[in-house]
Amino acid sequence: MNAHTPPPVSAGTAPVVALRNVHKSFGPLKVLDGVSFEVARGEVTVLIGRSGSGKSTALRCIDRFETIDSGEIEVCGLRVDNPQLDLRALRLDVGIVFQSYNLFPHLTIEENITLAPHSVKKVPKREAKTLAARVLEQVGLGDKLHAYPEQLSGGQQQRAAIARSLAMQPKVMLFDEVTSALDPELTGEVLKVIEALAADGMTMVMVTHEMGFARGIADQVVFMHRGKVHEAGPADILSSPATPELAQFVGTGL
Amino acid sequence: MNAHTPPPVSAGTAPVVALRNVHKSFGPLKVLDGVSFEVARGEVTVLIGRSGSGKSTALRCIDRFETIDSGEIEVCGLRVDNPQLDLRALRLDVGIVFQSYNLFPHLTIEENITLAPHSVKKVPKREAKTLAARVLEQVGLGDKLHAYPEQLSGGQQQRAAIARSLAMQPKVMLFDEVTSALDPELTGEVLKVIEALAADGMTMVMVTHEMGFARGIADQVVFMHRGKVHEAGPADILSSPATPELAQFVGTGL
Amino acid sequence: MGLELDFSVVLDRWQSLLDGAALTLELAFIAVICGALIGALGAIGRRGGNVLIARLCGAYVEGIRNTPLLVQIFLVYFGLSSLGLKFSAFTVAAVALTINVGAYTTEIMRAGFDSIHKGQIEAAEGLGLSKAQVYWHVVLWPAIERVYPALTSQFVLLMLASSVTSQISAEELTAVANYIQSETYRSFETYIVVALIYVVLSFIMRLGFWLLGLALFPRRRRLGTPL
């Protein structure tokens, strides 16, 4: 276990997201086994690793969709491991897009997007709609405002889900394999969107299997293996891995 | 419209899958606009194209999950556009794996896999279980026989879905972005499985966004654009595209 | 068998039949509106964090579901008057029916709530929606849409079941029918006519619920598919 001395809270230098020695099990299955990494403001961190290595779980812990067994998680100055944490405050700061898109099936795409800005941030309906049109345009779905999720193809649904999260203009965005269902062309478009966000000072943590994507966007790459951070560093580690596991992981890729 | 003369049925030379001038609309939206291509026995055809270009729809039409408005589709000598078609005969010949995995949530992985061989092909339970263990091993999930789908991560679920389809040993396999949720390492493994299948004489049509994968496996690449086959040919067309649209499509990829 | 049907005697009393039918619809209308409200609250209470409230809602549902409506009506009617509180038969009938349909609605709505996928709730939570907002936008409405057929069936059933309130002197359709048939002894004719009126009433209710469904669930209206 770590010494539990919280770091001095100083917005300028403190990391926006920090995991310190996080442990998490599902029953007998140890999924996170002492994970630590930090994400600085405006930095894009990419989580990579084999299926089942705990990437999604790590991401979910950051937004308190899972409680952790031990360790510390801090996000935008909030202690996520604190049981008394105000969850809504956390989630105003953090946007998350899931592996499975989870659009609300009974609402149109526009309603999906305007829902949170209107009801949480009290943005007037009219403005929210303008916002929705803008973020949908960003992800290349300007013409699908009034469609229902089931009318869209998988790729379109995933982009709509990203747009929905973007509309809340959070301080940190978490993406779990958001590009999985996108073709190269759209991956490129989303990459541009994400780059623009990064330039605006958005902090991001993303899980992805697209190594090219990771190379292009990552300020930091975290390679997870069996619930541990096996190797971490700048995007360069993908080209010159230090551990044989990472070498094998990127090597068998394309 | 084409002249409706069915080609002479001669298993040796006739294509296993043939689309001829297929049209299909969803209400006002024209999704397939005169699509034609043929797949020879043992050949792997890769469908690529932007999101919404109609790839999934084309695939679904081949297995008669959508009826077409006009044109002809022939699969293993069966006229798929014939309204009197025996659907089960078609689906015994054709295996399909969807973009969303669609494992049966109330059955274990083993039960998911043995279900069809046992109840459709009357394979005895014991043999079916051996078969299940084998195909699961093929996709690297040998230890998940008795898990329920929800207990698996996304990647694991997709592999299980592929295994379920493989277990039926169909003559043609249709894959719709089956590698979307897989990491590079597992993509490589599945690629090997699919190559082995191709060597066994399996005919395959797959939608994928992984250009590297397409290059490695495709005998034929069909590039779809706005509901039309915009360019088609051997895998080489990915390296030297003839149309600016394909060039842009592969160019923006990584 | 020498049974000759003569509907004229029954049809001559169309005015009373119409009054009875109107009262039946009125009772059903009040009970459905209030009962649906109670049901939604009950289902939320039953799934909520407060153990006491959840228990109370559970006891309410079980108590009502497992005893006959007739007994509930007697207990409310004679129970209130024994306490010195005198209400009209109509009021008591409406209250008893509301309590009854509220319990059934609670149970159906709870099943609807349970059918909402965890991922949906997580997505909404991830967007920062408050608990109440998540309930309203992502749980309640899709749940209602999903159990709408079961709910409307229950409501029509309630309308038919309201016939037992004739026992405490509410002059609804069955009461009128019983009166007519014991006055004329034209039982067959009366029951056939009343059956037809009930079919028409339930058709009207179903039509109303169908229209309401179109208004409440735009997705279903446009796509026609169940959620």
Place this chain on the structure above:
Amino acid sequence: DQLDDIMAAKKIRISTDLAIPPSGMMDGSMKPVGSDVETAELLAKDLGLEIEWVQTTGATRIPNLQTNKADIVISTLSVTPERAKVIDFTAPYAALQSVVGGLKTLDVKSWDDLKGKTIAVSRGTTQDTALTNRAKDGGGFNVARYDDDATMVTAAVTGQADFVATSATIVNQVGVKNPARAFEPKVLITTFDLAMGVKKGEPRLVARLNEWIAENIKNGKLNAIYKKYHGTDLPENMRGAS
């Protein structure tokens, strides 16, 4: 012919409602008793027949006859011209004296005193018809209809109703159940003839029953049964008529 059928079968199917005291009910050991029950038993004995009881409710008394599920109905049927169109009635074997009863503490002596009051009745009974017609002709009172006598009495006992229209016997029951709310007969409505019901078009059966009724009114047996359960003699004119 039904009479021949009955005599041949040595069995008569009698339909009666066992939930309308004191005409038909169950005693403490759950055996059928009551004035109608005893009348039926006497009839069967005299004709040398066995009884098969056909359980019925108010609503099904007549269909039981029409569809040949019972041979006769003895179940407080009051004779009205309307009903006589559907079934045949025998001669009256008993009578029902209907009164409006009310709380002893209330000062009510005539129909005029009932203006503005609510009177409880059993739905569809002849009392109901009589009161409903009177109310329509400017009687100035309301009618609250309950499904059966028991519910009506309960309404009176618990205070839902201050007036009931029924037989004098039942009026007295209210005070027995709740001494704080003793009822007494206030206004006489009318006296109804009670007859047995027979399917239409069986003149021989009706004739045979009429013969038996006349005989037993004369010898006082029917009066005895009536007095046993209702506490009073049959009306003068009925006893005299025979």
Place this chain on the structure above:
Amino acid sequence: MGGTLNLNHLLFLGHGALWTIGLSVIALIGGGAAGFLIALCRVSPSRLLRILAATYVQLIQGTPLLVIMFLSFFGLAAIGLNISPLLAAGASMTIFVAAYLGEIWRGCIEAVPKPQWEAAEGLALSRSQRMVKVILPQAIRIATPPTVGFMVQIIKNTSLASVVGFVELTRSGQIINNSLFEPFLIYSIIALVYFSLCYPLSRLSRRLERTALQKKPALA
């Protein structure tokens, strides 16, 4: 007339309760089987079957059970078919229950997500195999709460069989009450008996529902 509640009364009530149970069992078995068929017809590819089933459901669901009982008992007799009260009550309950269960179950079958139907279809499972192995197991979980809700209603609805001369629980209570004039006591006892018949059923189903939930995820 009058008197107090004694053992004989209770025995009489017990006898009535037995008939209530018997009739409920008949209604559940008959109505369940017929309702299952109705549900299948309602989702059948044949338009004719769908329309026929829908008409049946509309007609029966629009008519009070009391009236169905009455018409089937005396109506059949009127055209010369003299059936016993048990047969008439059983038939009426079956007709009635089938319409409701059929409709409830149709909704549950349709609530299984479309991709599941397609996945099963793609594996060449026949229509019946798809139903039995893929759709119904998932529909059953959704169907449990409304079905039990309705089963309990069936038990209580058997009281209407009194119209065809059946002396079941409610009717026997009425008969006793009409000689004792103790509605509170009698109806409380009846309520208690009904509760003890129905409540275990509700509990059992809830348990089944919970174990099903643990085994299987909620639907997307």
